[in-house]
Amino acid sequence: MLSGIGPKRHLEEFGVKPLVNLPVGQNLQDHVGTYLGPFFINEPLTFAKDRDITAESYVEYGGQGTGPLSYTGFTATGLIASLYAKGRGEATWPDLQISLFPTTVDKSFSADLAHTHALNPETLKKYYSHAIGKHSFHVWVNVARPAGRGEIRLASRNPANPLVINPKYLEDPWDLDVKAGVDGLKKALRLIEGSTTFQNIGGRFTSEILPGCESTKFRSDEYFECYLRHFTVSAYNPVGTCAMGLKDSLFAVVDSKLRVLGVTGLRVVDASIMPAIVSGGTAAPTIAIAEKAADMILSHWSHHVPQELDDILNAEVTSLAQGGQQQNHIFNSIADSGTAQSENVAKLEKPINSFLLKGSDLSPLTTTKITTMSTLSASSTSNNVMKYMSPFSVTIKTSSPTPIPKIKVSTSTTTKAPFSFLNFVTSTLATTSATTTTPAPKTMATMPTSKPVMLFNMDVNSPTHMSFPIVSSTTRKPTQYLKKKPLQK
Known part of the structure; x- marks a missing residue:
């Protein structure tokens, strides 16, 4: 309340500038x-x-x-x-x-x-x-x-x-x-x-x-x-003064993810979030609340991306789907930022991205190459994007006991050029297309009507998905990625 989050009139009584008008302190219950x-x-x-x-x-x-x-x-x-x-x-x-x-x-x-x-x-x-x-x-x-x-x-x-x-x-x-x-x-x-x-x-x-x-x-x-x-x-079991509930409900201060309504980056994790007191003691329920909150916070940062990088990611996917060959500096920055020091390369020895299977007609993609951070140039010192990456970002989740294969990109050239994510995707598509008898399409209008290959699988509920270092944010639903025109075979 002294920070400006609470009942507006009550805060004004003490000269506190109201920032968010919420019923903090109300709904107190005790056994x-x-x-x-x-x-x-x-x-x-x-x-x-x-x-x-x-x-x-x-x-x-x-x-x-x-x-x-x-x-x-x-x-x-x-x-x-x-x-x-x-x-x-x-x-x-x-x-x-x-x-x-x-x-x-x-x-x-x-x-x-x-x-x-x-x-x-x-x-x-x-x-x-x-x-x-x-x-x-x-x-x-x-x-x-x-x-x-x-x-x-x-x-x-x-x-x-x-x-x-x-x-x-x-x-x-x-x-x-x-x-x-x-x-x-x-x-x-x-x-x-x-x-x-x-x-x-x-x-x-x-x-x-x-x-x-x-x-x-x-x-x-x-x-x-x-x-x-x-x-x-x-019985010393006070609860309820920062109750969880729907926005604009009588006593609601936090939402179902314990985020303070109308405030960014603030959660309440204790017995005060209980809308109604439990019948028994509050110690075990409070521990359960904390465990659930820990899971939600980890999940949030595993799928979080700053808005500006989210926009760039969408723009890049759209550009690639339209046949564009431009290399965006953001992807090079993501790749290069992990290679300033050799120890960082070792820490980031994980896949960046893979094509995900969307039907039996895409079975050749089971051998699609997956680049790893170890193939990046160690000469780059760019570090303007890695600060946004959480330590939980680069992960693979699958319901299958067989992990997604990791095949390093070949580096047989004498001059090692900086890694380009777009170049990797383009070359992979070319390699995949060469194994088929269908000529490579030149325009979106002439592309075949087979099932699309999504560059990123943002359906977090799918049995198998992979999270890119930049993944879906909490403010923009994963389904927004699916509204983009997909990259087709």
Whole structure:
């Protein structure tokens, strides 16, 4: 936002010049829930810090990675659908996550919990005083698909100042999050008090009323709503503030390739691009987003070409198709630029181009010569085009286990002339035509009607294709090359 990308009016409030008007900071979502408990049991089956953290536990964890110090806080979890999700026909799309938090309430429990979640320590101290030293645990009830939407806003133009983050927990106009959360609390209560497993260890809910909810009937829907509103904590899964979506949609900031709308050369790759939060934890989905983004970025630079070189390439193909014999300096520059130093020649020992098969009548082209960078003149020092070539550009992709053959162009002449891409193509065509009985055509009008030979196969979805150092750009579709008049046999 401080760079000028964000809500126009909000940026203008702080004197930031708006460059692109996008809803950056809107659509903030987070998993929100509460700790239901304490639940008491008759046996010492839960984690107690004062009892379990000993010198022996450090030795066990250091030597074997087991024991009390390997405890993560949560030991079981499940995703279920609330009554309201089922009523919407979403029984198979959970909107609640219930997790077991088997930690006994000790002397520092309330202070630790208050510090972790920014809760009122005095309220928690009062609520948990009766449970200290007893075998107990909690159940974490999380609203997995929140309907509420928060926002992030600037506080000033100083990037060092904290942002204004308003998650707007439980503030959706339909109270869907509160209703789902209350249903989740009641489901968790029934799980502990109504299952044989927990009853066998004496599982029971506390009789203590949470401070602030004394005016409601204990264990009623009103009590659990009050409990939820007073004891709401974040699961630390914020997403959505640079949401992916269609241009001009309500919260869209990036497109399906994570490119910021209206901005060139900028992507967002993190959890903020999620249009809607996932039901479970966000760590694995965020890693998946990053992996997918890496693939898209590599693909982009494998098929990218600056616009001016893209135009020259098209013009050259058209000229050759019309029978032109002129040599364009760009192709010589591409060839020569890799030969200024011998080590560069070795690095670029890959095919530049090949004719691609387009039917059985072109079978003689299976032996078409393919030039390689090693045949280029090492005396040239031109380097005005290679700066545009990405390290992923010169590649061959084929679905066939047999690679495209690489046959070096003959260099038997005593005087080694600079490599000319057009001369190579012309000589190859002449060699290919000589193997047939059809006379070489002199004009486009007299050319035979056999299937055309495309100089470049820009259909990236074809089973076999080859990418030239200059290949199709992302701004000009590959099909544009196919609209050019093809080079014919």
